[in-house]
Amino acid sequence: MLFDNRNIPEQVGEVIENLNKNKMAGYYVDQQGLLISLLDELIKDGETVGCGDSVTLDQLGVFDHLRTRNIQFLDKFQPTLTGKDKRELYLQNFRADTFVTGVNAITKKGELFNIDGNGSRVAPMLYGPGQVIVVAGVNKITDNLDEAIKRTRQIAAPLDAKRLGKSTPCAALGRCIDCNHKERFCNDFVLITGQFIKDRIKVIIVEQSLGY
DSSP states (O other): OOOOOOOOHHHHHHHHHHHHTTTTTTEEEEHHHHHHHHHHHSSSSTTTTOOOOOHHHHHHHHHHHHOOOOOOEEOTTOTTTTTHHHHHHHHHHTTEEEEEEESEEETTTTEEEEEEESSTHHHHHHHSEEEEEEEEEEEEEESSSSHHHHHIIIIIHHHHHHTTTTOOOOHHHSSOOOOOOOTTTOOEEEOOOSSSSSTSSSEEEESSSSOO
């Protein structure tokens, strides 16, 4: 492996150490170019690769890069996809060699926390793909689970609701009021604390503020 995680910030080092204790591999990169190189090292030619919706991955150009690779990319962003097509693609994600996604929060204890609407992003993280690659900016690191839930509900969810054009209260107010709106997507609260298969989940922390 070309990336040995030397010279990393103390806070990130603590997270990576705890990820490893939880049988998840942790990596740190301080620039976008190194991220792309690391992804190319982890994802082999000929693989089937799925993805979750992620502002972080979009900002870093990961989706565009995957479209250039010699892989079968299960591209959920194709404009011609119908609802039925997307459901079939989501099911294919379970059989993918690699699933690439962002995350709402990472605790210092090396836990991954997400809130999802229909589960299509978190489900493959939990089961199916042989490898899951999570990419996150340093802004996603929180002191504990309570702070992870708070940042997701009060920062990430309202911004995502606004981005998606939802009519939920949080999209208008910029904060969560624990609504029961018909378009509510704070439905699945998922905490990943470890893995049976060592290093199935790989977490790449980027020295930038990314996503929500």
